[in-house]
Amino acid sequence: MSNAAGFSNNQLAVEQITPLQALQSEALSSRYRLLRQGVNAGFFAGLMLLIMLLWWQPWWPVPADLMQVITHALWLVPLFGVLRAFYCWQADKNKHFALREHDISYSSGIFFRKMITQPVVRIQHIELKQGPLERKASLARLQLFSAGGALHTFEIPGLSLTQAQQIRQFVLQHKDALQDEQQQ
Amino acid sequence: MNNNNEAVAAPVSELKQTVSQAEWQRVSPIAILYFAVAVLRFFAGQFVYLIPPFILLFNRIKDNPGLAIGMLTGLLLLITGAALLKYYYFQYRLSAGTVEIRSGVLSKKYLNLPFNRIQNIKLEQPIFYRPADYVCLQLDTAGSVHQEARLVALSRPFAEALKQHILDLRHSVTDESPSTEQQQASSEPPVVAEQLLNQRSLADLVIHGISNNRIWLFLGLAAPFYNQLADKVLELLLMAGIDLPALFDPGQQSWFVIGLYALSLTMLIMLLFTLFSVLGSVLTFYGYTLHKKQQNYIRRSGLLTRHEVSMKLSRLQCVALKQDWLDMLLGRLNLNFEQINGQQQIATEQKIMVPSVTLKQAHNLVRDACPDNKLSSVTFNHISRRFIWRYLLLYWLPVAIVAPLSLWLRQQPELALISVVPLSFWALLIVMRWYRYGYAADNNYYYIRRGYFGVDYYCFAKYKLQQVTFRQSWLMRRAGLCSVKLVLASGALEIPFINETDGRALLEQGLYQLQQSRKAWM
Known part of the structure; x- marks a missing residue:
């Protein structure tokens, strides 16, 4: 791994450490954004198709109440679809991650910005997850588990597979990650 | 294969x-x-x-x-x-x-x-x-x-x-470090004596029972039988000549009388609960002792079944001093040694809690568990007043407008008037929450204070951190504020609405401590 070759773990004085706010954060894979847009479009198109079928089908008389719902759905569903697409686009644009020598950070959120920092020393185990669509797009989600519990599982979505593997390697080869339990 | x-x-x-x-x-x-x-x-x-x-x-x-x-x-x-x-x-x-x-x-x-x-x-x-x-x-x-x-x-x-x-x-x-410890120990008397850290008397347990209504636990367990129980109770009362549904029927009684009935009934039930609670407290904590042996804390208690729980001191994640309003009046507090929460839900019996200790005893115990901590002398920083405004404007105000107004429009002016009571109580809660929130840090420890009417103090070593979160909304950024969350193996603690530079420094120092000290968290 290229990361492993240039890896150093020298001790740093506080002044030398890059503060969290000054981190050069990296964006997620652009394929992730496209995939999310695709899934969103697919879902709403499917929903729309279903509603249209109900609207046009000649075999089964639709009750008047339901008909009213359908007429509203005909314009509400596409509106939601477009709004969600716009929201996802913006939200995904704001998802970043950054690596320091001893920790990994992931930031997200449009109005409510949030940055989670996971020290490598405290990582218990690592999982790389790929759904069927993510596999098609060779994307992966990296989950880092700490003792903080299931609610606080650190996850970076939408990494390219090689990137995810590199980060996993970085964590596994981190000296502290193996030393921690040895010192009492 | x-x-x-x-x-x-x-x-x-x-x-x-x-x-x-x-x-x-x-x-x-x-x-x-x-x-x-x-x-x-x-x-x-x-x-x-x-x-x-x-x-x-x-x-x-x-x-x-x-x-x-x-x-x-x-x-x-x-x-x-x-x-x-x-x-x-x-x-x-x-x-x-x-x-x-x-x-x-x-x-x-x-x-x-x-x-x-x-x-x-x-x-x-x-x-x-x-x-x-x-x-x-x-x-x-x-x-x-x-x-x-x-x-x-x-x-x-x-x-x-x-x-x-x-x-x-x-x-x-x-084993490396324990073996050296053992060698040292072998030159000394082979059996290490237990050191008594704390002991609770029966009077302490009665105080604990009064101030900590453990009855809610019983109530939760009895939930499936509520309906049957209610029917039975109503039947019994009817036999004694009391018709509860009629007493509480707004058609037959005025709101004031109903309120009075409700109040006295609640008082009666509370009294019963308190009695049960004292009983429960004595049952669980009878003969309570907390010993220290080498690096282990051992808790023994129980009237019928004696429970013995021990905890390695290195497994301790956070010390919590919890004092609700009744505890404050009585000058007591409960001290919790919080351990890992994730792996299995630790039953109440497994927790190491010291019930209803005095402030002085509590500080002695904290000093033993967290050496060099300054919990007793530290000055807490307040969080920003914007905390109040946020909760008032975002949640309280809409309800405060809609609820009385809709009651008024439905021809229920009395109820609309009464709704002011819970609303003002809610507003008071928000203000108290802000008032109680406090945070401080020294070289090794974080100190957090929070609560409503009561106060909880948390003290934990920086290297026990598992993960940190920095949060900031658009409005908070403009005001130079942020919220931080410190995740421990025993749970997460959040400090909302603090100065942005303070927040960043808190996180940065914690991360630096844990990465640089390389101490194990358990």
Whole structure:
């Protein structure tokens, strides 16, 4: 791994450490954004198709109440679809991650910005997850588990597979990650 | 594909390989059965609500057995297919210091687990593994439940050897410091005496019972019987000439009288509860002692069943001093030694809590558990007043406008007037929450204060941090504020609406401490 070759773990004085706010954060894979847009479009198109079928089908008389719902759905569903697409686009644009020598950070959120920092020393185990669509797009989600519990599982979505593997390697080869339990 | 048998002869041989040398392996084919049962269980869990209609439809099914048989075969085929695929895609690889597991048919999972992170090893043997003596090896980390790694279907000797290897590895690593301790200890008297840290008298327990209504626990347990109980009570009262439904009927009584009845009834019930609560407190904490032996805390208590719980001091994550409003009046507080929360929900009996100690005793105990801490003398910083505005404007105000207005419009002016009481109480809660929030830090510890009418103090070492979160909304950024969350193995603590530079410094110092000190968190 290229990361492993240039890896150093020298001790740093506080002044030398890059503060969290000054981190050069990296964006997620652009394929992730496209995939999310695709899934969103697919879902709403499917929903729309279903509603249209109900609207046009000649075999089964639709009750008047339901008909009213359908007429509203005909314009509400596409509106939601477009709004969600716009929201996802913006939200995904704001998802970043950054690596320091001893920790990994992931930031997200449009109005409510949030940055989670996971020290490598405290990582218990690592999982790389790929759904069927993510596999098609060779994307992966990296989950880092700490003792903080299931609610606080650190996850970076939408990494390219090689990137995810590199980060996993970085964590596994981190000296502290193996030393921690040895010192009492 | 089954490499288990070869491995039995030299189980540890694979564990000397590096990751690149190691080969991916499949578990024994008997795992297909394991997966089939798992899939079946999943189906049963998902479709349990379909059983009653099935029973209802049983007669129809009897008339039309062809379809039923067809469906059943289909289901069986599906389960077999799923189990086969799951088996095919389940692979593991052992190398020096790590186990890796690849699994999943559609959704792929790739798990990496270093041996030194394993906290618990369990061997599980479902009944169908017994004839061929296979086991399922379950490796738990300190993460939470359902996150463990499972090596399904290993032959027992292989699993035992692997387990032993992992355990040995851990001992060889962790034993170094205890062994030196033991050597030192051997020059001294061999038996280390227990040091009494705290002791509770019966009077303390009565105070604890009054100020901590443990009755809610009983009430929760009795919840399924409420309806029957209520009917019984009403019947009894009616026999005694009291008709509760009539007393509380707004058609027959004025609101004021109903309020008075409700108040006196509540008081009566509270009195009963308190009595029960004192009883409960004495039952659980009778003869309470807290001892320290070497680096262990040992708690003993109980009237009927004596409980003895011990905790290694290194497992302590956070010390919490909890004082509700009644405790404040009585000058007492409860001290909790909080441990890891994720792995299993620790039952109340397993927790180390010192009930209703005085402030001085509490500070002595905290000093012993967290040396050099300044909890008793530290000055807490207040959080920003914007905290109040946020909760008032965002949640309180809409309700405060809508609720009385809608009651007024529905011709219920009395209720609208009364609704001012809970509303002002809510507003008071928000202000108190702001007032109680406080934070401080020194070189080694974080101190957090929070509460409503009561106060809780938390004190924990910086190196115990597991993860940190920095949060900031657009409005907060403009005001130079932020919220931070400090995640410990015992749970997360949030400090909202603090100065941005302070927040960043808090996180930065914590991360620096934990990374630089390299101390183990447990």
